[in-house]
Amino acid sequence: MSEATRERILEATEALLRRHGPDKVAVVDVARSLGMSHANVYRFFDSKGALRNAIVERWLARVTAPLDAIVAAEGPAGERLHQWCMTLMETKRRKVLDDPEMFRAYQGLIGDARDVATHHLDHLIQMVRKLISDGIATGEFRVADLEAATRLVLDATIRFHHPHLVAETGGADLTPRAEVVIRAILGALAGGVV
C-alpha cells in the first residue's frame, strides 16, 4: 500500500518532469497533480532533494538492471565484459535517441544529485571489478593490478557511455569504434599489460 503510493508519487513526478522540465520537480507540484496533500507526499519524501534523488536513482536503476544481469550470468568473463560494455553504450544511446528531452532533464537532475551519481559510478566499478575477478579466477585474464584494470575498462570506453559525449554525438551508432576499443581492452587484460 505504502509502496504503491510511493510508486504513484514517482510516476507523477516523472510525468511533470517530462512536461515541464526538472525545475518543476517540487513536492507541492507533485502533490497537486495527484490531488494529494503535501503532508502525504512528505511522508514519503521529506524534501525536494529527496524526491529528486529518488527519481534519479530510479532512472539509473533502469540503466544498471540489465548490466547486473550480465555480471550475475554464467559464461566466459571476456564475453560478458564485452556484452556489458556494449549494453551500457546501447542503453545510453537509446535514452538519447528515444527521449532526448527526458535525457536532458535527467542530466540536469543528476547534476544536483552528486551522491547518487557517485553511488552509480561505484556500482559500475563494482560490476567491472567482479567481471575481471571472474576472468582472473578462470585464467582468462592475467591481471596484476585489479583496480587499474577496472579503471582501464571504464576510462577507455567512456567515449561511448558518458551522457555528455553520447548527447554530443546525438546518439550516433558508434558500435564499430566501440568494438575496436573493447578488443584492445580484452587484449590488455589477457596479455598481462596491467
Added chain:
Amino acid sequence: MSEATRERILEATEALLRRHGPDKVAVVDVARSLGMSHANVYRFFDSKGALRNAIVERWLARVTAPLDAIVAAEGPAGERLHQWCMTLMETKRRKVLDDPEMFRAYQGLIGDARDVATHHLDHLIQMVRKLISDGIATGEFRVADLEAATRLVLDATIRFHHPHLVAETGGADLTPRAEVVIRAILGALAGGVV
C-alpha cells in the same frame, strides 16, 4: 604592419574575453578598447563570427603546436604516440587549472565555432594517423585498418582530453590512469588487434 594590427586586435579581444566573458567579444567593443574605428577592425575581421573564429583558432593552435612538434620529431613511433597523448592531456589539464574562467569562456566560443572545432579534430586525427603510419613503416605496429587504429587512439583516451571531462574532473592528475590506457593501446597496435 597589417599583421601587427591583426595581432593587437586579437590581444585586445582576449583581454575583453578574460574580463567580461564570451558575450563581450564583438567588433564594436574591441574597437572601443583599442581607440580604433570599427571600420579598421572590420578590415581584418568582417564579422563578430570571424573574430570569434580567429580567437578560437589561435587558442587551439597553442594546444596543437607542441603536438605537431612531436609528430615531426625523430624516434620510435610508440614513444612519440605515448608522448603525444600525455602532452595533449597535460595541455588541457593546465588550461583548466591555470585559468578556469578562460577555459570556460573558450568552451562557450567553441560551441559557436563548429567549423573550427571540426577542423581541430581533423588535425588531431591527421597527427595520430601519421604517427601510426610511421610505426607501420618501421614494423613497430602491425595494423590492418589505419583509420580504425587512429580512432582507437582518440576514442580510448578521450577521458583525458575532452574539455568537458577535463573540466568535470577539475583538472585532477589522472596520469597513472592514462598510462594504463596508453599501454593497452600500444599493445593493440603492436599486437595486430586492429
